[in-house]
Amino acid sequence: MNLFWICLSFLFLSVVRLNGADNGGWDTAHATFYGDMGGGETIGGACGYSDLFLQIYGLKTTALSTALFNGGATCGACYEIQCFNDPQWCAPGSIIVTATNFCPPNYSKPYENWCNPPLKHFDLSMPMFVKITKDYHAGIVPVLFRRVTCSRKGGIKFQMKGNQWTPFVVVFNVAGDGDVTAVSVKADGGGWTAMIRNWGQVWQTSEKLVGRSVSFSVTTSDGRTVQSLNVVPRNWRFGQIFEGNQF
Template identity: 30%
Template sequence: MKKSHVLLLLLVQVIVLLPLLCLSDDFVSSRATYYGSPDCKGNSQYEFYLGACGYGEFGRYINDGEVSGVSSRLWKNGAGCGACYQVRCKIPPHCNEEGVYVVATDYGEGDGTDFIFSPKAYGRMARAGPEFQLYSFGVVDVEYQRVPCRYGGYNLVYKIHEKSYNPHYLAVLILYVGGVNDILAVEFWQEDCKEWKRMRRAFGAVHDYQNPPRGTLSLRFLVYGSAGLNWVESQNALPADWTAGATYNSNILLS
């Protein structure tokens, strides 16, 4: 066969394969259920005081209450807190095609499930009309994929946890992490030692340190995502007079 014919054949094969590649996805098969909640939103008392991620009331209302507790393999000892997923149930004709977009705000699993939804998120997987029938199943087969988180108007955001007490105890709660990224570690710069000090992951998305340095603090975050493993720094992240409950929008934009 002539070389030109071989090249033409390869080109035809590529043209045929491209649509198939574009149609492929990375959905993973699993199961999902839901927990009871008086207002159908996330339950701040579910599984752990203020939730295993530490979000508290914030975890009830983020993403309009369409949230989920996730299994240990998705929770990742807290690094998976705040991750976003598209989840579709697989019980035709009860389920819609798009499924639901949820934010992981807690830890929870059982009966082979990767997701324990708020009632509102669970019902969002149904076609218009048969939501109550979907609830009656209790546990359903699903498929899911991780998708980018998008928080319009926010960079990486962190909050001083309510248990913090300046200057003796500092706990930082990471709230918004854009894109498909996990925060693996948090460190602060200690000027007198000229070195970065690692904070402890207390639980979920909360990192803490006893007796931190006084004065303005710079923070850096170890981020694992589509760009690989990288440290990103927020200079002067916390003012010297930081107070419990205060929230700070950093100069770090993750996408």
């Protein structure tokens, strides 16, 4: 094989890898940032996490475009991201962030909004963005990304919300796949009942939970399930956070 065909084969394989085949799980997207070096907004968001510092995610977070957000089902998932194919702005190394918010599309600007379908896009906190770029002035950069296992300290956390008629629970600090696909609840004296995803990782039930000890069963997208029995005591109050078992 002469040099021409060797070079042509190498070029072909490189293009294949960058377009998602034979790439070790990596895919391509773009990334921008929000806020400033203080991190910007860390309260609220489309996943239902009320305080990202209280709920352990801090600034190591990202908002996802429609193509990745999956209607909130991807909340809690972890991604490894690295800048690529932009020598002017890319810095070496990668970051691992948790999906905690939604980057909404803007259909009035079909050629300017990177969060419009079908684009895959990450809107990072500025402290995370500057870890993979040489300077925040890069504005937007091409990235490689892949889903990775979430590493967490301690057990799954359950924050009791809502009211006595419609209790909610926010599920966070989930290891492994990170994104919760099903939650069931059991109050003392009763059986297991499936909860309904209200939005993001906020789950609701019509079961009466006030004044009763509560157990939760959590299933992640890889099909694994873990139960936290009587994790919430009878004297619990709305707003309290309780720690259960972990994957």
